[in-house]
Amino acid sequence: MPAHRLPDLPGRVAIPVEHVNTAPAEDLRHLLLSCLHSLRWAGRVADHRPYPDASALLAAADEAAYDLTPADLAEALEAESLPRLPDGAYSAAHTALNAANAAYEARFGHVFVICLDEVPPDEALDRLLAAIRSRLANEPEEEREVAAEELRRLARGRLVYALRDAKNPTTSQNGATPGQ
Known part of the structure; x- marks a missing residue:
């Protein structure tokens, strides 16, 4: 278990790609934590900016998820419901x-x-x-x-949903929130 506690996270957050590239790193890490509850994952995604488009962001997020250590996975699993x-x-x-x-x-x-x-x-x-x-x-x-693969898929779905929601906040995917 991590020695630290994750910060209080907002509910679903819309993340436009432009914001991903221009937001202060700490703000972006906080937003990314709502997708996958790993400080290391959020940091890696934030630190590898800028992203030319949403596809590049999703690819980087996937890659960062594949590189999580057992301790990072435990941290993410601890925060899941x-x-x-x-x-x-x-x-x-x-x-x-x-x-x-x-x-x-x-x-x-x-x-x-x-x-x-x-x-x-x-x-x-x-x-x-x-x-x-x-x-x-x-x-x-x-x-x-x-479980690590399921976490990666959950994070990707949450990130896709956040990006889609940022483009059109009145729509949702089949009325359901991904990753739930």
Whole structure:
């Protein structure tokens, strides 16, 4: 666990590419922390500016996520929360998810993370429960790699959403906030 605490982070923040290139480094790091809760990742993305376009920013963010150390991953995982169940999920689903997550946390020492951005809302619950049950069978090192990839996908989705939202703040992706 990190010796420091992450700063209080805002909710979803719109980040225009122009702002990414011109914002003070500390302000940008703070905004990037809302995408992936790793100080090192946010610093690396901020320190490699300027970015000619959103694609270059996303590529740099992906690359920085691949380079995270186990301590950086632990920091990011510590700040994540359980995936939200779709609206209208029945109480048995909440009970099943809570039980599966308790087993997962006991086995791996961190909350279960999964990126469901590309999953249709009516399939999210089944995918979530199937994934957590399946991943419980992973060895700790294998699961660390899977969790790291899911964190990278979550960060990318959050960053894409922030960039898209900055261009048109009245739109959203299927009404859902990525990375949740």
